[in-house]
Amino acid sequence: MPTNTKTITLECTFCGHQEPMRTFGGACPKCGEVIVxxxxxxxxxxxxxxxETVSRRRPHLWRYHEVLPIYDTDNIVSLGEGHSPLIKSRAxxxxxxxxxxxxxxxxxGPTASFKDRQATVAISALKEMGVDEVVVASTGNVAIAYAxxxxxxxxxxxxxxxxxxxxxxxxxxxxYGAEVIKxxxxxxxxxxxxxxxxxxxxxxxxxxxxxxxxxxxxxxMAYEIAEQLTxxxxxxxxxxxWRSPDWFLQGVSGGMGPIGVGKGFREMRTxxxxxxxxxxxxxxxxxxxxxxxxxxxxxxxxxxxENPQTxxxxxxxxxxxxxYELLYDYVQENGGYFVxxxxxxxxxAIRTLARNDGISVEPATGVxxxxxxxLVRQRVIKPDDVVVVNCSGHTLPVEKTILGEQWQxxxxxxxxxxxxxxxxxxxxxxxxxxxxxxxRRVVVIEDNVEAARLMHRILQTRDDTEIxxxxxxxxxxxxxxxWRPDMVITDLMMxxxxxxxxxxxxxxxxxxxxxxxxxxxAKELTKTSSxxxxxxxxxxxx
Ligand SMILES: *Cc1c(COP(=O)(O)O)cnc(C)c1O
Ligand SMILES: [Zn+2]
Numbered sequence: 001m002p003t004n005t006k007t008i009t010l011e012c013t014f015c016g017h018q019e020p021m022r023t024f025g026g027a028c029p030k031c032g033e034v035i036v037x038x039x040x041x042x043x044x045x046x047x048x049x050x051x052e053t054v055s056r057r058r059p060h061l062w063r064y065h066e067v068l069p070i071y072d073t074d075n076i077v078s079l080g081e082g083h084s085p086l087i088k089s090r091a092x093x094x095x096x097x098x099x100x101x102x103x104x105x106x107x108x109g110p111t112a113s114f115k116d117r118q119a120t121v122a123i124s125a126l127k128e129m130g131v132d133e134v135v136v137a138s139t140g141n142v143a144i145a146y147a148x149x150x151x152x153x154x155x156x157x158x159x160x161x162x163x164x165x166x167x168x169x170x171x172x173x174x175x176y177g178a179e180v181i182k183x184x185x186x187x188x189x190x191x192x193x194x195x196x197x198x199x200x201x202x203x204x205x206x207x208x209x210x211x212x213x214x215x216x217x218x219x220x221m222a223y224e225i226a227e228q229l230t231x232x233x234x235x236x237x238x239x240x241x242w243r244s245p246d247w248f249l250q251g252v253s254g255g256m257g258p259i260g261v262g263k264g265f266r267e268m269r270t271x272x273x274x275x276x277x278x279x280x281x282x283x284x285x286x287x288x289x290x291x292x293x294x295x296x297x298x299x300x301x302x303x304x305x306e307n308p309q310t311x312x313x314x315x316x317x318x319x320x321x322x323x324y325e326l327l328y329d330y331v332q333e334n335g336g337y338f339v340x341x342x343x344x345x346x347x348x349a350i351r352t353l354a355r356n357d358g359i360s361v362e363p364a365t366g367v368x369x370x371x372x373x374x375l376v377r378q379r380v381i382k383p384d385d386v387v388v389v390n391c392s393g394h395t396l397p398v399e400k401t402i403l404g405e406q407w408q409x410x411x412x413x414x415x416x417x418x419x420x421x422x423x424x425x426x427x428x429x430x431x432x433x434x435x436x437x438x439x440r441r442v443v444v445i446e447d448n449v450e451a452a453r454l455m456h457r458i459l460q461t462r463d464d465t466e467i468x469x470x471x472x473x474x475x476x477x478x479x480x481x482x483w484r485p486d487m488v489i490t491d492l493m494m495x496x497x498x499x500x501x502x503x504x505x506x507x508x509x510x511x512x513x514x515x516x517x518x519x520x521x522a523k524e525l526t527k528t529s530s531x532x533x534x535x536x537x538x539x540x541x542x
Contacts (some may be wrong), residue, residue, distance in 0.1 A: 013482065117220055347363065
């Protein structure tokens, strides 16, 4: 049934200004705020016995399409996502002394994480707008989901990854035919690069938490949980048809999940479907816990973590910005807690969950369960509370890291292969191993002479590598066309033809489109002059 007569209004989360979604320009025209929320005609829905209608539909995410930001249901791009099982925990619940512990099993979605929700809504919205190319910055799961849905919709995807993103995730993105660009920076730096790239080429940039689609997509978890808990425990005695849990728990990075879930419960309360909002348990990795730090100090504004110290890339947002303020406000109003868990605690929790309840999860979800254990131990969560844990994903085989005698040693930050504070030469070597392990002919484009020399020296440590240098983008492109290297490493910021232009030209030429490209920023390499020395010494010794 097409719903193109629907009215969708956007409301600024800062000043409350409202305007139609169709004319929205990306920021509030009154105050400039970029996080806005969709508003639907809830009174009309309430009057139409909507819950009845919904209950007769097939169990997937789009059964709530009246409260999703799509005008015409013909534009929906779906892979059967949503209505993931709500599994009642047995052994783990008993061990924790909880009577009602439920696991929302988001691993069972089409690309095995709850980013499927974001992808189906965002890609459908792009299709509705006629967009055919999109840029995204991701630590892994968003890009995997967007790559799958983008392939299905015929929308081309450019995926930018930070140094920390695991190679298994990048490979999966490439399988769907997306362009994969690995940077040597942090997640926050990578987001800035993706933004520049999109702007330089006039391609649509996915704004993550700052886009209406993301929050709306995540809120469908709330609708599902309320329906599913009613199937489990019956409707509450207050007379509303659906049931809210006492707690919703999630491992948090940017905060999109809980912000969306909070909005979902608020809407359902307005619709008369539930009687209250759950408390939130938000768990961060202790190596990157800006929200927890601010919460413990009683602050509404988080101080960014510049250099996240965790191997769990999925949770490595160092600068949560206004998302934290929104979550802080939610907790002030409805209750909740922010807590952190170390990487070791997360890996231990993965084993505990797998061995008790038969559910194997990725490290970001391990963080959530480690947080659950703490909140129960601290008696923040009580034995009678109805608790729902967002089992957010399992997109990466972690068995090799968590099993075996040495598993604890392997997650030790100092020895971890993907520590974010890698010296620049190691970050570069990592990136090379990832995109072109067998590359022997390498073009380096770098206008800064000192950085070029350093890169040359780093590359020379590889066996049989032939290196050619170009000192600007135009010379680099000419060299690439003439010499056909196996790999290109390019600086970004160069006068005239910059790194983005090099990437663009190469991807536009079928003869060059398959050559792997690594983007580096000269600043990172030259900033730490000790790296130069370490690199020389290493070579001298070997
Ligand atoms: C994205 C992601 C998170 C963090 O999500 P936010 O709600 O944006 O903080 C946690 N776990 C998994 C598996 C994820 O993919
Ligand atoms: Zn505003």
